[in-house]
Every structure is written in structure tokens, then in C-alpha cells.
Amino acid sequence: xxxxxxxxxxxxxxxGTTNILTDPFYSYQKDKSGFLLESTKVxxxxxxxxHQDHMADVKQVLEHYPQATLIAQPEVCGYFSHSSMVDxxxxxxxxxxxxxxxxxPALHTSSFPDGSYGGLSCGYLLQSxxxxxxxxxxxxxxxxxxxxxxxxxxISISILPVGGHYTMDYxxxxxxxxxxxxxxxxVGCHFDTFPPISIDHQKAKxxxxxxxxxxxxxxxxxxxxx
Numbered sequence: 630x631x632x633x634x635x636x637x638x639x640x641x642x643x644x645g646t647t648n649i650l651t652d653p654f655y656s657y658q659k660d661k662s663g664f665l666l667e668s669t670k671v672x673x674x675x676x677x678x679x680h681q682d683h684m685a686d687v688k689q690v691l692e693h694y695p696q697a698t699l700i701a702q703p704e705v706c707g708y709f710s711h712s713s714m715v716d717x718x719x720x721x722x723x724x725x726x727x728x729x730x731x732x733x734p735a736l737h738t739s740s741f742p743d744g745s746y747g748g749l750s751c752g753y754l755l756q757s758x759x760x761x762x763x764x765x766x767x768x769x770x771x772x773x774x775x776x777x778x779x780x781x782x783x784i785s786i787s788i789l790p791v792g793g794h795y796t797m798d799y800x801x802x803x804x805x806x807x808x809x810x811x812x813x814x815x816v817g818c819h820f821d822t823f824p825p826i827s828i829d830h831q832k833a834k835x836x837x838x839x840x841x842x843x844x845x846x847x848x849x850x851x852x853x854x855x
Contacts, residue, residue, distance in 0.1 A: 630759055630855050634847035635662050637682050638766060638818045640788065641669065641852075644728050644757060649673045651753075651764060653686035658822070662850035666693055673725060676701040677766030678739035679708070679747035682822070700730065704748035708741060719751065729756040733777065735768035737796065760785030762855070763810065767796045767819060774809040784812040786855050790819035791833060791846075792826030799833040799844070807840050817846045 633641040635655040641664075642649040650671050655664045666686075671694045676684060690697060691711050699709060700723060703716040715723050717732045724730075730753055737750035754777060755762040761784050763777060768790065778784055787810055790796035796819050797805065806812045815837065820828050830846050837844035847853070 630757065630762070631852055632816065632847075632855055633664075633852040634816075634818075634849060635659075635664050636849055637822050638677065638764075638788075638790070639683075639686075640764075640818075642755070642762075645726065647672050647726055647728070649675055649725075649728075650690060651675045652677055652683035652766070653690050654682050654684070656686050656689070657682075658849055664850060666690065670694070671697045673697060674699045674701075675730070675753060675764070676705055677735065677752060677764070678737060678750035679705055679741050680739065680767070681742050683767070702732075702748035702751065704746060708747070719749075727757055730754070731756070731781075733763075734771065734773040735766045736771040736773075737767040737769065754781055756781065759855075763787040763812070765789050769797055770801050770805055770809075772809070774805055778811050784810050786814045786816060787812045788816045788818055791817040791844075792820035792822075792828055794825040795819070796826075799828060799836060803837050803840050803842060803844075806837075806842050813841065814843050815845070817844060820846065 631643040636658040638652040639654045640651045698713045706714040706716040735750040735752045739747040739750045752766040753764045789802040791799040791802045
């Protein structure tokens with residue numbers, strides 16, 4: 630499996646020949662990431678919630694790749710009215726080839742840009758032969774995280790928000806990884822995009838290291854194997 634970081638909570642997850650784009654918000658910093666939609670096939674769009682910094686580029690993706698499948702809650706799918714959608718809700722599971730996707734809780738608000746109700750924020754647990762990947766989405770600390778390992782087994786990698794202000798900061802994320810998820814490998818997201826969520830990278834990495842957890846703070850456009 631490969632991950633490519635495109636800003637905020639936007640990742641391109643590649644497993645085999647399948648590309649999953651999470652929370653499309655790539656246009657805001659594409660001058661730094663170098664991401665070009667037209668040169669990247671998108672098979673699935675995974676939405677955690679509908680704040681603007683998580684869904685601003687959804688329509689562009691769907692227009693360019695009308696065959697792509699949108700995975701989100703019923704309220705979100707209804708808003709986009711796309712021809713290919715899977716309206717999951719908490720506890721729901723979708724199998725896509727060798728990857729199984731479960732919708733799991735997150736602790737955060739959600740509303741469309743016009744202020745209308747956008748369902749509830751969520752995260753996703755992706756299960757594959759290589760292990761379990763937890764995409765937390767925007768969230769604060771919640772005891773729901775503790776259930777993930779108990780039910781799904783060991784979490785290989787957790788993608789956790791670390792910027793604070795709107796979500797967990799890096800100290801809370803480290804606590805979640807150590808005490809709730811029992812996960813030794815964390816990829817940070819939702820940091821540095823705007824002034825309120827800027828972080829000190831050295832301090833954040835040192836804090837995680839002191840708890841025997843690896844923290845990766847990816848560069849925009851960076852791609853790596855997991």
C-alpha cells in the first residue's frame with residue numbers, strides 16, 4: 630500500500646491498482662504538492678465529513694472521474710447525488726477487492742458550506758493483508774478509539790490529526806496512539822495548513838519519540854510505502 634499526502638486530511642491511498650482519495654482538498658496547496666488530478670486515476674472517494682477543508686474538491690473529482698465511487702454517510706451522498714455511491718453509516722462495511730473499509734466514530738462537528746446539516750463526522754478502518762490502517766478524520770480524544778484494536782486487531786498505522794484548535798493536538802494524538810490504539814506508527818495530518826493549526830515539528834516528533842511512537846509529518850506531495 631502507498632500513501633501520498635496532499636494536505637489537511639487529503640491522502641491518495643494506493644492498494645494494488647486501486648486509488649482511494651480521502652477528503653479531497655488538494656487544490657489549496659497543489660503548487661507545493663505537485664498533484665495533478667488529470668494524471669491520477671481515482672476509483673474511490675472517502676469522506677469523513679463535509680467541512681470545506683475536507684470536501685472542497687469533491688465535485689471536481691466526480692466531474693473528471695464520473696466512474697469513481699463516493700463513500701460517505703447517507704446525508705452526504707444525498708447532497709452530491711452522484712451516480713455511483715455507497716452510503717455507509719457507523720458499523721457499516723464495504724469490501725473493495727482485497728481491502729475492507731469500516732466506518733467508525735469520530736468526535737467532531739460537520740456541516741455543509743451553507744451551514745446545513747452534514748451528518749456526523751466519522752473515521753475509517755481499512756483492513757488488508759498488510760495490516761489495519763486507521764484514518765481518524767477530524768477528531769478529539771474519544772474512548773471509541775480503544776474499541777478498534779479490541780475488535781479489529783492490531784492497528785499497523787494510524788493517521789491522526791495533530792494540529793490542535795479544531796482537533797486533537799500532537800500531545801493528545803500521542804496519548805491516543807499509546808493508550809487507546811496501542812499503535813507505534815502514526816502519520817500526522819491536519820497541521821500547518823492555516824495559522825491556528827501550525828505546529829513545531831521538532832517538539833511534536835520528540836514528544837512522540839519519548840513515548841516510543843514513530844511520528845511521520847509528511848511533506849506536501851510526499852509518497853511512501855506502508
